[in-house]
Amino acid sequence: MAGILVYALHDDEGNFNKNSLGAISEAAKLAGELGTEAAAVVVGDVSDDAAAGLGAYGAAKVHRCSSAPEGLAQPIVDVMAKVIADNGFSYALFGGGLLGFEIGAGLTARLNGGVTMEVTAVKVADGKLVAERPVLQDSAIVDVGYVGEPGIIIGRLNAFDANETGGTAEVEDVEVELSEWSTQAKMRTRGEQRGADVNIEDADILVGGGRGLGEKDNFKLAEELAEVLGGAVAATRAVVDAGWYPYAAQIGQTGKTVAPKLYLAAGISGAIQHKVGMQSSENILAINKDPNAPIFEFADLGVVGDLHKIMPKLTDAIRAKRGG
Amino acid sequence: MKICCLVKEVPDAAVQKRIDPNTKRLDRSGEKNLNPFDTHALEAAMQIREGGKVDVDEIVAVTMGPESAVRALHKAVALGADRSIHLTDASLAGSDVCATGYALARVLESEQPDLVLLGQQSDDGECYTIGAVVADHLKMPSLTQVIQIDVEDGALVCERQAEYGYDTVEVTLPAVISVGDAINEPRYPSLKAIMGAKKKPLDTKSTADVGIEASQVGEEGSKTQVLEIARPPQKEAGEVFEDEDTNETVEKIVAWLDERKLL
Numbered sequence: 001m002a003g004i005l006v007y008a009l010h011d012d013e014g015n016f017n018k019n020s021l022g023a024i025s026e027a028a029k030l031a032g033e034l035g036t037e038a039a040a041v042v043v044g045d046v047s048d049d050a051a052a053g054l055g056a057y058g059a060a061k062v063h064r065c066s067s068a069p070e071g072l073a074q075p076i077v078d079v080m081a082k083v084i085a086d087n088g089f090s091y092a093l094f095g096g097g098l099l100g101f102e103i104g105a106g107l108t109a110r111l112n113g114g115v116t117m118e119v120t121a122v123k124v125a126d127g128k129l130v131a132e133r134p135v136l137q138d139s140a141i142v143d144v145g146y147v148g149e150p151g152i153i154i155g156r157l158n159a160f161d162a163n164e165t166g167g168t169a170e171v172e173d174v175e176v177e178l179s180e181w182s183t184q185a186k187m188r189t190r191g192e193q194r195g196a197d198v199n200i201e202d203a204d205i206l207v208g209g210g211r212g213l214g215e216k217d218n219f220k221l222a223e224e225l226a227e228v229l230g231g232a233v234a235a236t237r238a239v240v241d242a243g244w245y246p247y248a249a250q251i252g253q254t255g256k257t258v259a260p261k262l263y264l265a266a267g268i269s270g271a272i273q274h275k276v277g278m279q280s281s282e283n284i285l286a287i288n289k290d291p292n293a294p295i296f297e298f299a300d301l302g303v304v305g306d307l308h309k310i311m312p313k314l315t316d317a318i319r320a321k322r323g324g
Numbered sequence: 325m326k327i328c329c330l331v332k333e334v335p336d337a338a339v340q341k342r343i344d345p346n347t348k349r350l351d352r353s354g355e356k357n358l359n360p361f362d363t364h365a366l367e368a369a370m371q372i373r374e375g376g377k378v379d380v381d382e383i384v385a386v387t388m389g390p391e392s393a394v395r396a397l398h399k400a401v402a403l404g405a406d407r408s409i410h411l412t413d414a415s416l417a418g419s420d421v422c423a424t425g426y427a428l429a430r431v432l433e434s435e436q437p438d439l440v441l442l443g444q445q446s447d448d449g450e451c452y453t454i455g456a457v458v459a460d461h462l463k464m465p466s467l468t469q470v471i472q473i474d475v476e477d478g479a480l481v482c483e484r485q486a487e488y489g490y491d492t493v494e495v496t497l498p499a500v501i502s503v504g505d506a507i508n509e510p511r512y513p514s515l516k517a518i519m520g521a522k523k524k525p526l527d528t529k530s531t532a533d534v535g536i537e538a539s540q541v542g543e544e545g546s547k548t549q550v551l552e553i554a555r556p557p558q559k560e561a562g563e564v565f566e567d568e569d570t571n572e573t574v575e576k577i578v579a580w581l582d583e584r585k586l587l
Contacts, residue, residue: 011488071491073456074465098452098486102468105456108422109429114547115421117453134556136350140343143552151547154453184465184496188481191488205586229586237485241471241506247489254469254485262586283584284562285577296564301580305567313574321578321587 002090002149003036004129005083006059009099010042010070012190014050019095021057022160026122027093028058029163033124039063039089040169041080044070048171055169057162062169063087065176071190073102074182081110082176090149091129093122096157096276098254104154116144117154118272129153137294138272157253157276195246198232205231205262208251208278209239212267212288212307216244221311222266228318234258236274252277266307270295287311325497326382327369328435329405330428330442330454331362333389333396348550349418356392358399361443363510364503368473369441370404371508377475382406386431388416388424398521402513407525409435415531415538420546425457427541430534432462439480440500444469455502466500467493471507 004027009017027038037060042051044066051062063083068075080092080103092107094100101117108115116131120141123130131144131153200206207229209222219233226233235245237252251258253273263281268274270286270293278284279298286299287307296302303310336355344351366385373380385400385408387393397408411431419427432440440458445451452468459466472483480495484504495501513521531538539545567573581587 009487017487071486072467072493074459077460098469098484101452102456102466105421105425105453106460106466108453108547109425109457109460112422112547114549115453116548117421117451130551136343138556141554141556142343142348142550143554145549145551147547147549179463181459181463181465184499185467186494188492188494190491191486192490192492194490238506241485241504247485254487262581262584283586285580291564291566297561298559299564300562301577302562302564303567303573303577304564305570305573309570310567310573310577313570314577317574317578318581318587321582 004031004038004091005089006040006093008040008042021162023093023095024057024059025163026160043068051171052168055167056164059169062171063174065174075178076103077106078178079176091151094154096155100154104152113150114146115152118156120156120159198248200232200234203232205229206234206260207264208234210236210268211238225315269293325380325438327439328384328437329365331385331387331400332359332446333393334359358396359446365441365443366403367508367510401524402517402521409527411529413531415542418543419541420548422547423541423545429458429461430536434534438498442502444502444504455500459500464498464500465495468502469504471504
């Protein structure tokens with residue numbers, strides 16, 4: 001079979017990742033065009049029902065390796081390499097996310113296959129898959145084809161929509177002997193939440209703060225502005241990693257995806273990893289002192305200037321307007 | 325302990341980047357610089373050395389690229405590497421991720437490092453992947469996007485942000501670790517270090533020197549092929565203006581918000 005194999009990531013409660021489900025739906029659609037089937041791989045503790053349930057998104061079959069741990073890439077490389085070798089899959093597809101990058105890259109080395117990352121669309125041409133990938137800060141799109149098999153496709157966050165159509169998948173348990181080096185990394189704690197639990201996904205207005213705020217205390221500029229606007233505060237990965245703001249407020253690649261009516265980006269450069277989490281916002285307003293910041297390429301209104309001067313005055317002006 | 329840092333020369337952030345329509349490769353002419361993410365890897369190596377929990381005998385900067393890539397090595401040495409290795413060969417041009425990872429792994433094999441550090445992504449494109457490709461070839465454990473490294477009993481305890489929050493992972497050496505920019509603030513090289521960088525040992529190696537099979541690298545060894553390059557549909561450009569008079573700027577923003585019924 002020349003099918004497409006998808007890795008389905010899940011959390012410690014067994015909930016599958018939205019991007020993985022999207023990748024399964026995408027694989028099922030492409031497999032239909034290629035005249036083949038899509039299958040999924042799961043590792044760790046996944047119940048029969050949960051595994052079979054991936055059929056609802058288009059997986060014909062689910063290969064389950066319960067003895068391999070979830071959460072680290074290399075054991076999953078071992079599992080997928082064996083499933084691909086035993087079943088002859090032509091492609092491996094990953095939804096957006098950190099583990100997909102790592103597993104896909106590991107498989108590339110292991111199976112000597114081509115890899116394309118940050119893929120936003122996949123199409124069929126002459127009975128083969130072609131991956132579309134934006135490059136150079138999204139200023140160009142390249143079509144990438146594969147030489148030989150397997151071809152490895154790593155999607156960009158939110159590139160593929162999950163499509164629930166019903167049905168159940170056949171579940172097959174596989175035993176895989178893990179490579180010696182795959183067990184040399186061990187998870188101590190997984191999915192630790194840092195900082196307060198804040199809700200940014202339901203807000204109509206978000207004020208996003210980035211490194212340009214300068215220091216942790218300056219988040220109060222964002223908070224005061226968000227308050228008068230009746231919105232919430234979001235953050236970039238850089239400032240969350242720096243401990244300036246809670247993880248729950250993070251937008252982008254390893255954070256939340258939002259689409260508020262207004263996204264006010266304060267001191268945010270607009271790197272791809274952030275952009276993928278907020279580009280669907282209805283209105284984007286950016287304040288940044290760097291005129292070359294990529295955010296200005298997709299903001300609806302951009303202000304090149306010092307946010308420390310602009311934000312307090314903007315807060316006062318909106319407060320006055322709303323009060324009056 | 326020997327630490328190898330993989331570094332890369334990338335077009336300077338201020339340079340307009342383009343793809344050569346004939347070769348379908350990134351046009352790498354123009355001003356270049358050391359990939360900013362790699363400076364964090366070098367700084368991480370220096371901090372492990374200075375941390376004193378493990379003896380670091382050597383920090384070696386390794387790059388693959390054309391002649392000009394020597395400048396990235398000089399910068400890496402100025403930032404703290406003791407010596408550097410330059411893998412350069414005409415046959416390497418056009419290598420994709422798969423081929424590049426293989427070639428770098430061959431160079432590293434000849435060095436037998438205890439730890440390989442690299443930046444999690446490069447400014448010019450290939451993101452998150454090279455570390456994991458190299459690690460599989462070297463049969464070493466690997467972790468990417470790491471934002472904290474602690475040495476504990478000869479092993480590394482690493483933190484990183486994954487899909488569900490922060491993970492803490494213990495990694496046995498030898499290992500390949502790619503780091504994010506939140507891991508540290510790279511130091512500025514001293515004038516003395518910059519001046520002395522060209523005097524530190526620099527080995528130039530060809531593919532034959534490290535046993536790279538020609539069929540596995542360059543265009544021939546690459547498993548992906550760029551078929552076409554297109555301009556993406558352009559979103560209508562928004563208005564961008566400079567803040568000259570902040571009161572006027574604020575008025576303009578408020579009017580814009582009001583017009584869109586966002587107030």
